[in-house]
Amino acid sequence: xxxxxxxxxxxxxxxxxxxxxxxxxxxxxxxxxxxxxxxxxxxxxxxxxxxxxxxxxxxxxxxxxxxxxxxxxxxxxxxxxxxxxxxxxxxxxxxxxxxxxxxxxxxxxxxxxxxxxxxxxxxxxxxxxxxxxxxxxxxxxxxxxxxxxxxxxxxxxxxxxxxxxxxxxxxxxxxxxxxxxxxxxxxxxxxxxxxxxxxxxxxxxxxxxxxxxxxxxxxxxxxxxxxxxxxxxxxxxxxxxxxxxxxxxxxxxxxxxxxxxxxxxxxxxxxxxxxxxxxxxxxxxxxxxxxxxxxxxxxxxxxxxxxxxxxxxxxxxxxxxxxxxxxxxxxxxxxxxxxxxxxxxxxxxxxxxxxxxxxxxxxxxxxxxxxxxxxxxxxxxxxxxxxxxxxxxxxxxxxxxxxxxxxxxxxxxxxxxxxxxxxxxxxxxxxxxxxxxxxxxxxxxxxxxxxxxxxxxxxxxxxxxxxxxxxxxxxxxxxxxxxxxxxxxxxxxxxxxxxxxxxxxxxxxxxxxxxxxxxxx
Ligand code: ADP
Numbered sequence: 001x002x003x004x005x006x007x008x009x010x011x012x013x014x015x016x017x018x019x020x021x022x023x024x025x026x027x028x029x030x031x032x033x034x035x036x037x038x039x040x041x042x043x044x045x046x047x048x049x050x051x052x053x054x055x056x057x058x059x060x061x062x063x064x065x066x067x068x069x070x071x072x073x074x075x076x077x078x079x080x081x082x083x084x085x086x087x088x089x090x091x092x093x094x095x096x097x098x099x100x101x102x103x104x105x106x107x108x109x110x111x112x113x114x115x116x117x118x119x120x121x122x123x124x125x126x127x128x129x130x131x132x133x134x135x136x137x138x139x140x141x142x143x144x145x146x147x148x149x150x151x152x153x154x155x156x157x158x159x160x161x162x163x164x165x166x167x168x169x170x171x172x173x174x175x176x177x178x179x180x181x182x183x184x185x186x187x188x189x190x191x192x193x194x195x196x197x198x199x200x201x202x203x204x205x206x207x208x209x210x211x212x213x214x215x216x217x218x219x220x221x222x223x224x225x226x227x228x229x230x231x232x233x234x235x236x237x238x239x240x241x242x243x244x245x246x247x248x249x250x251x252x253x254x255x256x257x258x259x260x261x262x263x264x265x266x267x268x269x270x271x272x273x274x275x276x277x278x279x280x281x282x283x284x285x286x287x288x289x290x291x292x293x294x295x296x297x298x299x300x301x302x303x304x305x306x307x308x309x310x311x312x313x314x315x316x317x318x319x320x321x322x323x324x325x326x327x328x329x330x331x332x333x334x335x336x337x338x339x340x341x342x343x344x345x346x347x348x349x350x351x352x353x354x355x356x357x358x359x360x361x362x363x364x365x366x367x368x369x370x371x372x373x374x375x376x377x378x379x380x381x382x383x384x385x386x387x388x389x390x391x392x393x394x395x396x397x398x399x400x401x402x403x404x405x406x407x408x409x410x411x412x413x414x415x416x417x418x419x420x421x422x423x424x425x426x427x428x429x430x431x432x433x434x435x436x437x438x439x440x441x442x443x444x445x446x447x448x449x450x451x452x453x454x455x456x457x458x459x460x461x462x463x464x465x466x467x468x469x470x471x472x473x474x475x476x477x478x479x480x481x482x483x484x485x486x487x488x489x490x491x492x493x494x495x496x497x498x499x500x501x502x503x504x505x506x507x508x509x510x511x512x513x514x515x516x517x518x519x520x521x
Contacts, residue, residue: 005496005497005498006494006495006496006497007041007042007043007497008041008042008043008139008140008479008482008483008486008494008497009042009043009044009136009137009138009139009140010037010042010043010044010045010138010139010140010141010142010482011044011045011047011127011131011136011138011140011141011142011167012030012033012034012044012045012046012047012142012144013046013047013048013123013124013127013141013142013143013144013148013151014026014027014030014046014047014048014144014147014148015048015049015105015106015120015123015144015145015147015148016030016048016105017030017031017046017048017084017091018030018031018032018260018263019031019054019085020048020051020054020082020091020093021048021049021051021053021054021105023105023106024311025174025224025257025389025390025391025392026144026145026174026175028257028259028260028392029144029174029224029257030046030048030144031084031085031260032258032259032260032263032471033257033258033471033474033475033478034046034084034087034089035084035086035087035089035471036258036470036471036472036474036475037475037478037479038087038088038089039472039475039500040475040476040479040499040500041500042479042482044089045089045090045091045092045134045136045138046084046089046090046091046092047091047092047094047123047126047127047130048091048092048093048094048123049093049094049096049099049100049119049123050078050080050093050094050095050096050100051100051101051102051105052100052101052102052103053103056080058082059080059081059082059093060080060081060082061078061079061080062078062079062080062081064079064133065077065078065079066078066079066094066126066129066130066133067129068094068096068122068125068126068129069125069158069191070118070121070122070125070191071118071121071188071189071190071191075096075122075126077094077095077096077122077126078094078095078096079092079093079094079095079130079133080092080093080095081093086262092130092134094122094123094126094127094130096122096126099115099118099119099122100119106147109340109341109343110341110342110343116180116182117180117182117186117189117190117208117210118189120146120147120148120150120180120210121150121189121190121191123147123148124143124147124148124149124150124151124154125150125154125158125191127141127148127151128141128151128154128155128159128164131164132164137163137164137166137167138167139167139168139482139486139494140167140168140169140170140482140485140486141155141167141168141169141170142169142170142172142478142482143169143170143171143172143214143218144171144172144174145172145173145174145175145178145211146178146179146180146210146211146214147180149171149180149210149211149213149214150190150210150213150214151169151171151214152169152171152213152214152217152218152219153190153192153196153201153213153214153217155167155169155217156217157192157196158191158192166489166490167489168219168220168482168485168486168488168489168490169217169218169219169220169485169489170218170219170220170221170222170481170482170485171214171215171217171218171220171221171222172221172222172223172224173211173221173222173223173224173232173389174223174224174389174390175315175389176211176232176237176238176239176241176387176389177239177315177387179209179210179211179212179239179240179241180209180210180211181204181207181208181209181210182207182208183207183208184197184202184203184206184207184208186208187202187208190202196213200216201213201216201217204240204241205240209241211241212241212244215241215244215245215248216244216248219251219485219488219489220251220252220253220481220484220485220488221245221248221251221252221253222252222253222254222255222478222481223252223253223254223255223389224254224255224256224257224389224390224411225254225255225256225257225389225390225410225411225414225415226254226255226256226414227254227409227410227411227413227414228254228387228388228389228390228410228411229252229253229254230254231387231409231410232245233245233246233249233252237387253477253481255474255477255478255481256390256411256414256415256474257390257392257395257411257474258469258470258471258472258473258474258475259392259395259396259399259469259470259471260471261399261469261470261471264372264375264396264399264400265399266283266284266376266399266400266401266465269372269376271368271369271372271373272287272372272373272376273286273287273290273373274286274287274290276376276401277465278401278461278462278465278466281401281461284376284377284400284401285301287373287376287377288301288305288377288378288379289301289377290373290377291305291336291373291374291376291377291378292305292334292377294370294373295334295336295361296357296361297334297336297357297358297359297361298334298358303332303333303334304332304333304334304379304380304446304447304450304451305333305334305335305336305377305378305379305380306328306333306334306335306336306378306379306380306381306382306405306443306446307335307336307337307374307375307377307378307380307381307382307397307402308321308335308336308337308338308339308374308381308382308383309337309338309339309371309374309375309381309393310339310383310393311339311340311341312339312340312341312342312345312346312349313341313342313345314342314386315385315386315387315388316339316383316384316385316386317383317384317385317386317407317434317439318339318341318342318345318349318384319345320384320386320434320435320436320439321382321384321436321439322345322348322349323436324436324437324439324440324443325352325360327436327440328440328443328444329352329356329359329360331444331447332447332451333359333443333447334359334360335359335360335361335382336360336361336362336363336374336378337349337353337360337361337362337363338362338363338365338367338370338371338374339362339363339364340364340365340366346364349362349364350362350364375393375396375397375400375402376400376402378397378402379402379403379450379457380402380403380404380405380429380443380446380450381393381394381397381402381403381404381405382404382405382439382443383404383405383406383407383412384405384406384407384434384439385406385407385409385410385412386407386409386434387409387410388406388407388409388410388411388412389410389411390410390411390414391406391410391411391412391415394406394411394412394415394416394428395415395469397428397464398415398416398427398428398464398465398467398469399464399465399467399469400465401461401462401464401465402464403427403428403429403446403457403460403461403464404416404427404428404429405428405429405431405439405442405443405446406428406429406430406431407430407431407432407434407439408430408431408432412430413430415469416428416430417430418430419445419449419456419460421449421453421456424453424455424456424459424460426460426463427460427463427464427467428460428464429442429445429446430442479499479500483497
């Protein structure tokens, strides 16, 4: 008799997931990775807050309430159930209006709500109460970023000697720049005793640091690209936690994010005025003309069009772009930018936009459809990031045949192959120095390539579009990580588990190369 197959059970806790609530890449990951895990046969369930701003009526309201212990007493939360689109992955929404029925997820732009520690204490503690209410005892709980950093800590403390204590925890870092830092005096809000406010757990240079506690308590750690996994162990990228990460360097793995290849598919994308594929690029030309028209720029297929989309923050290097924009606009090229963030940056790009209507257009705001149209209509995509844990836009660009111009950092270094002028090899343009000169020279190189070596642009485009950045392959990396974490926690492997067959079809060379780098050192 064959042993019954044992499914791996995973709870995925996140503060945002597309399409329900999104401020950045974490939402894209949370909306897509669980689906890919589900396709591998993993019983994965998602828990997140119920925010204002989307149609709650589509969700099923579950009977009863969840009792979440808080510092001030017990919060009675509602629970609603939905699915990640195009899947049967359950998403449990914790409903507690006092904390989440607000205009923003974390606070107005550039600011956090003063009670964020309390709000995300509620999410982390509430996620564990959801497990108990559903009688779902996961093998692994996967927490993401500072908002859920308390999950691994609670498993080792308030759940000690209780059934959930058996669950291993994986903590994923999506961005070291946000660590959930607050005043040490607020320790009581976590519901944990003052004794946990010590330099091995929450205390970090005189403040309470949620991420530090997670880095210490989680069974295993991951981040979203192999290069970033190395970078954050250095002072330049570790934002003060590089020492902690070095100590746990053997438990940290970098797994490149995938992209949602259904949502981002130029052949079917409903946001586009015309669809296209590597075999037939005529639709891309139509997208370019439509984008030039939408931007109020001269509609001309011969002028190279550069696209930029992203949060206007120092991370994304927009100050570097600001400092060389005039030089770029002195060439025969057009630039369109969509972003929101720092007020100063918004004002700067908006003012250049009103002055240079001939070559530059900025949209200040968040607009999913426009982001898709820029990815499709532009010829090149600019990402001068100061640091980039993974970055998704460059992968969307590659898939849409829009050649990325990136700084060699984090996931950008792992996904874009630099152009080689002699051979014509490459999928984009890569530069190293974080200076306006380096960025301008690289944009200039792209402009020159466009005018002087159009055959190279065409072949790079085809190569870029053939790359496979789907989650299929990277989900395998997470499965291995979960199984490792389980083994660590329990002291034995998950018995009866049979891994799904490898992702369909042969692994493309670029993916094979990336995967070989995701192994833990
Ligand atoms: P991060 O998470 O650091 O913001 P990523 O590149 O990982 O960066 O993900 C950013 C995601 O947010 C992408 O899907 C991108 O298209 C989207 N995005 C960023 N800014 C905007 C905007 N102003 N309008 C629409 N989408 C945006």
